[in-house]
Amino acid sequence: xxxxxxxxxxxxxxxxxxxxxxxxxxxxxxxxxxxxxxxxxxxxxxxxxxxxxxxxxxxxxxxxxxxxxxxxxxxxxxxxxxxxxxxxxxxxxxxxxxxxxxxxxxxxxxxxxxxxxxxxxxxxxxxxxxxxxxxxxxxxxxxxxxxxxxxxxxxxxxxxxxxxxxxxxxxxxxxxxxxxxxxxxxxxxxxxxxxxxxxxxxxxxxxxxxxxxxxxxxxxxxxxxxxxxxxxxxxxxxxxxxxxxxxxxxxxxxxxxxxxxxxxxxxxxxxxxxxxxxxxxxxxxxxxxxxxxxxxxxxxxxxxxxxxxxxxxxxxxxxxxx
Numbered sequence: 001x002x003x004x005x006x007x008x009x010x011x012x013x014x015x016x017x018x019x020x021x022x023x024x025x026x027x028x029x030x031x032x033x034x035x036x037x038x039x040x041x042x043x044x045x046x047x048x049x050x051x052x053x054x055x056x057x058x059x060x061x062x063x064x065x066x067x068x069x070x071x072x073x074x075x076x077x078x079x080x081x082x083x084x085x086x087x088x089x090x091x092x093x094x095x096x097x098x099x100x101x102x103x104x105x106x107x108x109x110x111x112x113x114x115x116x117x118x119x120x121x122x123x124x125x126x127x128x129x130x131x132x133x134x135x136x137x138x139x140x141x142x143x144x145x146x147x148x149x150x151x152x153x154x155x156x157x158x159x160x161x162x163x164x165x166x167x168x169x170x171x172x173x174x175x176x177x178x179x180x181x182x183x184x185x186x187x188x189x190x191x192x193x194x195x196x197x198x199x200x201x202x203x204x205x206x207x208x209x210x211x212x213x214x215x216x217x218x219x220x221x222x223x224x225x226x227x228x229x230x231x232x233x234x235x236x237x238x239x240x241x242x243x244x245x246x247x248x249x250x251x252x253x254x255x256x257x258x259x260x261x262x263x264x265x266x267x268x269x270x271x272x273x274x275x276x277x278x279x280x281x282x283x284x285x286x287x288x289x290x291x292x293x294x295x296x297x298x299x300x301x302x303x304x305x306x307x308x309x310x311x312x313x314x315x316x317x318x319x320x321x322x
Contacts, residue, residue, distance in 0.1 A: 003135050005148045006167045007156045011039035013149055014069045016107035017062075019098045021115055022075035024057065026050045030280060031118040032151070040073065041066040049075065058093040060101055072105050074098045078116030081123070088130055091116050095134040102144070109145035114155060119280065124155050128162060213278040217246050217261075220275065224265040235264035236304050236320035255281045259293055260319035263304050269297045289316050 010018060010032055020036045023029050026049055028037050037045050048063035055061060057079040062072045076094040079087050094115050102110045112131060116122035128148075135146050150159050221231060232242035237260050245253035245261065253261075258279055262272045276282060283290040289311060296307050308318040 002139065003132065003146050003148060004167075005150065005159055005163050007150050007159075009035065009151065010111060010113050010149045011035050011068065013111045013147060015109040015111040015145070015147060016071045017074055017098075017102040017105065017110040018065070018068065018070045018072075019060075019074045019076050019094075019110065019112045019115070021113065021118060021120070022049075022055060022077050024055055024077050026053065029119055032113045033118075036068070036073070040068045045073070058090040058097070060094060060097045062101055062105065070111075071107060072102070074101055074110075076115055078120050078122060080119075081116070081121040087116075087122065088126060091122060091127060091130045092134050095131055096138070099135070099138045099142070099144070099146075103142060107144070109147070111147040111149050113149055113151070117155075124158055128158065132162075211278055213275075214247065216275055216278050220265055220267065220271070221246060226265070231261065231264045234304060235260035236308070236318075237261060237264075238321050241321045253279065254321075255279075256317060256319050257321050260304055260321075263296070263302045263307065263319065266300075266302045267297075269294065272297055288314065292316075 006013075010020070018036070021029065021031075021033050023033075026046070028034055028042070028046065044066045045063065048066075052061045052063065052075070055075065055077045057077050060074050060076045062074050065071065065073050076098050078094050079090045081087055095112065098112070099110065112135075114124055114127040114131065117124045117127050131148055135148070138144070139146065148159075150156055221228065224231065226234075228242065228246075229239075232239055235242070235257075237245075237257055241253070241257060242261070245257060255276070258276065258281065259272075262275060267275065273283065283294055292307065292310055292314075296302075301307070304319060308320070311318050
């Protein structure tokens, strides 16, 4: 059999095996992983994942599928992108081991997303090439129906350019509807601050959630008119931590570091919300620190020492990394 590439919601694809991106530790991530958990039955699937325990990058493991049509779910752990050959080696291992596990389980069909392209930030084109190369090598000696499932519009365009044509079972309207449902399940809109209830701001958050963080933070650093040293000194953030953040090295900066940088750059509340969304964070009305952050941003008080003094007096962790 051959490789088939389609545009669809992975949770809707009917194959014997479905591969989902997984965290090394037992917790539910965002995007594709979250949508699969919701479709399968969150509590039951999480309990099954807990039985597996921690997985190292490059490892895979199978669980039941519960409410899904597939026979097995394969949890695959890629590595966080550091632009290193090791990341691609681990990624290829995820595809290869998933295929071998599906074969061992007597599966005749399997569906993959583009692994590692969500929170782990692996470039989509690199994951696509790794998937195709590994799958074609497997199909040279094995008979299995393999479906590569893509979702977002940009990925659809990338795959279309690569393969010529890609059959699509969803359109842009369906994509946004699915994203909004998945997003709302993750961050409970009733806990938004007032600004999130503005439809334009919410749509902006949806459009930018997890996307182009490095590009945006560098634009904001430039627009601030401050030197890099002035920003990280005012933010009470270590020099190395600052450069790791703006170069997006190893992993996403913590929320406390990012908030400190937001204050140092004197961002407006909408710009702060936008940047946080790109790093997959939000401001919650039921979080004591976030309430103070929003109050300071609304009043345009950008002194990190001042907000940290308020946080410390309330027994809360300070912003920054020192």
